[in-house]
Amino acid sequence: MSRNLISEQEVSLLLNDVLERYGYDFTEYAPASINRRVNHLFQVDRFPSFAEYRYRIISDPAYALRFVEEITVNVTEMFRDPSFYQALRTHVLPVLATYPFIRIWHAGCATGEEVYSFAILLKEAKLLHKAVIYATDINASVLEKGRKGIFRLSQMQQYSRNYMESGGREDFSSYYTANYEYAKFREDLGEKIIFSPHNLVTDGSFNEFQLIICRNVLIYFNKKLQDRVLNLFSDSLEQLGFLALGSKETLNFTSVTRKFKQLENREKIWRKVQL
């Protein structure tokens, strides 16, 4: 094909190179999306041939890092799916409030917009002071952006709308300071967030949590890897802990189904009922 110069077989060669040389394992990602992104980068960076693309990845660790960061999806927004955040407010926060200390893991957080959204929920429920949110991602540069808590001002109108639809009653702009085309979120929101690299494919559990949020990450994995990661989440949750997924993701037909019970609304939130 004229625009898709790299075949699925060639893409798997590249993914094997990246695994062997650099330890990043994309071999169990769902192929269609990763093929598209590998091809896109090939075109954007104007390689004359597959051989040169491959050579650059093998021989240049800095470029390999770019490859890793570009083929993973980092698109996110604040209060995405407002009804999901509404459900967190009504069904999850009151339970979290009963704990003396709240541990939350936000896995695959990208640039952190949804992490700040949840920090705002905790703040409004007066729980942020006794909470800590571990926000992790495979991609170190997006974590750096999250740590800064600076997002585009042009997005704030949409985010403010999402916030209000999620049941927010404050003035959304009180959570950030506008400066030229950027919005910097308040320091007290970021204080309880620990941004740290974690690779869901290769890294294990690092704590026990009462809530794990992982939205629109599993869709990029094949079934086998989805199962592995869901078991990792299950092992990292306390009894009666919550697992929250993206709006098109499900625990049905996975190996952890019987350990969880979905909340009685249409949102993608499950509770661990069996150890």
Place this chain on the structure above:
Amino acid sequence: MITAPYLVVIGGSAGGLQPILTLLPGLAASLNAAIIIVLHRQSHYESVLTELLSAKSSLPVREAAEKEPLERGVIYIAPADYHLLIESDHTLSLDYSEKVNFSRPSIDVTFTSAAIAYGNKLTALLLSGANTDGTEGLIDVHETGGTTAVQDPATADVDYMPRQAIQLAPVDIILQPQEMATFINKMAGV
């Protein structure tokens, strides 16, 4: 499980709903293909759309779910705010990456991945719309041996999208809305 041997992908934007409502009742129950519909819209209308199309069709209509195998005789709707891709094992994948042509779902994304997965067993039909989404996808469909069809711009509410495609992509056939069901039945081995 045996997945659908043929695939028909229909893409539409502004004015794209009307021809879909026209063609659905004419689809044969014995269709040997799966059908995917990618329609640009506001995310709020999500569930309404599946219900609306379901009412017009004797074939089952459902929102595409990730990892779902494509079955013959089933009509899949690309969910709002996700790109819909087709794997080479004929299962579906969702993707929440950047918008393409200001659109998510993007018609180009689905057409191109369907071209890779289904090759000459694919038919792509592009309908009314106000942007350029779909044209690149049609080029890819043609290159992998698939069949490309476009709604006659004269019958389109908004003729920019079909006109653009006819100008820039190799289009095998130009169709009136009332011819589309028969065409799809023929392409899907009925």
